[in-house]
Amino acid sequence: MHSVKSSRDPLDIETILAELNKIPAPSWADITDSYKLTHYLLYPEATSFMQSHFESRGGRFPEVLHFGLQYFIIEYFLGRPVTYDNMDYLVESCHLHFGKPDIFNRDAFKIIIEEYDGRPPVRIRALPEGMIVPRRVPLSIVESIDERLIALVNYIETLLVQVWYPTTVASQSRYQKGQILDRLKTSGTPADIFFKLHDFGCRGVTCPEQAALGGAAHLVNFMGTDTVPALRLLHRYYGERMAGFSIVATEHSVMALEGEEGEFTQVQRVLDRNPTGLVAIVGDTYDIYNFCTQIGTRFKDRILGRDGTLVIRPDSGDPRETLIKVLDILEAHFQVTTNKKGYKVLPSQLRLIQGDGIDVNTLDPILGTLEKNGWSADNLAFGSGGGLLMKVNRDTNEFAFKANASIVAGKPISVYKDPITGPGKRSKRGPLKVIRSPEGKVITLTGNAALNDTHPDLMRVVYDAGELKVFDTLETIRARAAFVEEG
Numbered sequence: 001m002h003s004v005k006s007s008r009d010p011l012d013i014e015t016i017l018a019e020l021n022k023i024p025a026p027s028w029a030d031i032t033d034s035y036k037l038t039h040y041l042l043y044p045e046a047t048s049f050m051q052s053h054f055e056s057r058g059g060r061f062p063e064v065l066h067f068g069l070q071y072f073i074i075e076y077f078l079g080r081p082v083t084y085d086n087m088d089y090l091v092e093s094c095h096l097h098f099g100k101p102d103i104f105n106r107d108a109f110k111i112i113i114e115e116y117d118g119r120p121p122v123r124i125r126a127l128p129e130g131m132i133v134p135r136r137v138p139l140s141i142v143e144s145i146d147e148r149l150i151a152l153v154n155y156i157e158t159l160l161v162q163v164w165y166p167t168t169v170a171s172q173s174r175y176q177k178g179q180i181l182d183r184l185k186t187s188g189t190p191a192d193i194f195f196k197l198h199d200f201g202c203r204g205v206t207c208p209e210q211a212a213l214g215g216a217a218h219l220v221n222f223m224g225t226d227t228v229p230a231l232r233l234l235h236r237y238y239g240e241r242m243a244g245f246s247i248v249a250t251e252h253s254v255m256a257l258e259g260e261e262g263e264f265t266q267v268q269r270v271l272d273r274n275p276t277g278l279v280a281i282v283g284d285t286y287d288i289y290n291f292c293t294q295i296g297t298r299f300k301d302r303i304l305g306r307d308g309t310l311v312i313r314p315d316s317g318d319p320r321e322t323l324i325k326v327l328d329i330l331e332a333h334f335q336v337t338t339n340k341k342g343y344k345v346l347p348s349q350l351r352l353i354q355g356d357g358i359d360v361n362t363l364d365p366i367l368g369t370l371e372k373n374g375w376s377a378d379n380l381a382f383g384s385g386g387g388l389l390m391k392v393n394r395d396t397n398e399f400a401f402k403a404n405a406s407i408v409a410g411k412p413i414s415v416y417k418d419p420i421t422g423p424g425k426r427s428k429r430g431p432l433k434v435i436r437s438p439e440g441k442v443i444t445l446t447g448n449a450a451l452n453d454t455h456p457d458l459m460r461v462v463y464d465a466g467e468l469k470v471f472d473t474l475e476t477i478r479a480r481a482a483f484v485e486e487g
Contacts, residue, residue, distance in 0.1 A: 024089050027082040031159045040105045040151035048147035049407035053138040059397030061171045063132050065481050066139045067217050068166030071237045073463050081118025108149055119466035121146045125459040129472050130480030137444050157401040164399035168392045170217035177221045183367040187343040188378035197382050198224035200355055201389035214389035219243045220481050240474035249280035256285050280311040288314050292326050296333025303349050315356045320369040343376035352380050359387025402427040434458045
């Protein structure tokens with residue numbers, strides 16, 4: 001092929017990069033809402049202390065799996081300190097953004113840079129990551145430690161609230177784990193749970209950081225993933241060298257590369273190049289039912305003779321109908337056994353994975369259909385992309401960060417909101433403490449009850465004025481998040 005020469009002059013890449021490098025890399029101070037840049041001008045001058053908390057106020061899941069705070073602390077508070085270059089850039093940006101000078105709080109940030117090495121001088125207490133927390137129980141508390149910088153507590157709300165995302169994905173993933181586990185208890189092998197829901201979501205998210213965070217959150221519960229950015233995040237921020245695993249697998253471009261007539265040449269090639277181990281082949285490039293028939297006739301002996309498992313992936317249609325038809329076709333060609341629970345199981349060399357249309361609403365009905373038709377959940381694994389990493393938002397579990405206590409002119413104040421038009425938005429007031437009750441429930445104490453209680457506080461100091469106080473490994477977090485049956 002001949003290249004086409006542009007009529008324009010070539011871009012001067014070095015000049016472009018030089019201009020980009022004149023803009024300082026963002027620090028944690030850049031990640032806030034515009035109006036928070038002005039709040040130091042609005043608080044009472046005699047305010048000497050501020051405390052705020054972060055919690056799920058309600059929503060889809062009755063309890064949440066706390067995950068992701070450690071990443072944000074290390075990546076942003078420790079890894080992206082504010083510098084004078086950052087400050088000068090923000091001063092200029094605020095002038096342009098608000099249309100008036102002297103909006104940015106130079107004095108405060110000079111203190112932060114010179115006395116705290118550019119890291120936010122606050123204290124963060126939090127429940128352990130991996131802990132299963134009921135709604136309306138705070139996951140973390142942020143408090144000021146320097147009375148000159150009390151506005152910083154809610155300045156960093158914008159960044160810290162983003163913990164909603166990995167926490168919600170982890171919570172949803174665990175909920176789905178429970179759905180699958182229940183079906184495996186009825187019809188299959190519960191010990192196989194860790195590879196029953198595979199993360200297919202990397203391409204469908206908004207940016208690589210979302211893929212890494214959401215993918216990491218899923219791996220708190222499962223061990224199957226195709227989201228590579230999650231692996232590095234969990235190594236770097238949670239001490240796990242290899243958190244998830246995948247297998248050799250085709251996609252439609254592989255199966256269609258030689259046209260429809262070459263589909264089964266590709267099947268042969270895949271099997272030739274993978275004589276052992278797990279390998280997945282997508283089967284609906286043209287006709288999933290013919291594909292399964294050919295697998296059961298032309299490739300039966302080859303499959304049964306392999307030291308490993310071939311996984312067939314349907315990728316279109318209504319899974320409840322398609323999967324039953326596929327299983328019936330395979331049953332006609334392969335010897336199916338009945339397990340001790342009375343459900344049919346394909347030979348160990350053959351399994352299915354359903355990777356289309358899987359989310360928290362569709363997963364259990366599919367498994368229910370298999371069960372109703374006499375098939376064990378052992379026959380099937382799932383892949384989920386957008387349904388796992390994208391079909392959530394901050395309101396899925398109504399996450400919010402609210403002030404609850406302050407000291408103004410030496411007087412302790414219980415800070416709260418209680419809108420008559422939104423009782424669900426009523427916030428906690430006064431000092432807070434999270435304990436485990438004598439009945440074993442995780443509960444929140446407020447006000448004097450919190451101050452006078454003698455139970456151990458479940459919250460730990462995880463960050464204090466630029467220092468990381470706790471480092472939890474993924475192994476520890478997984479153990480906290482596990483169902484009783486797993487341990």
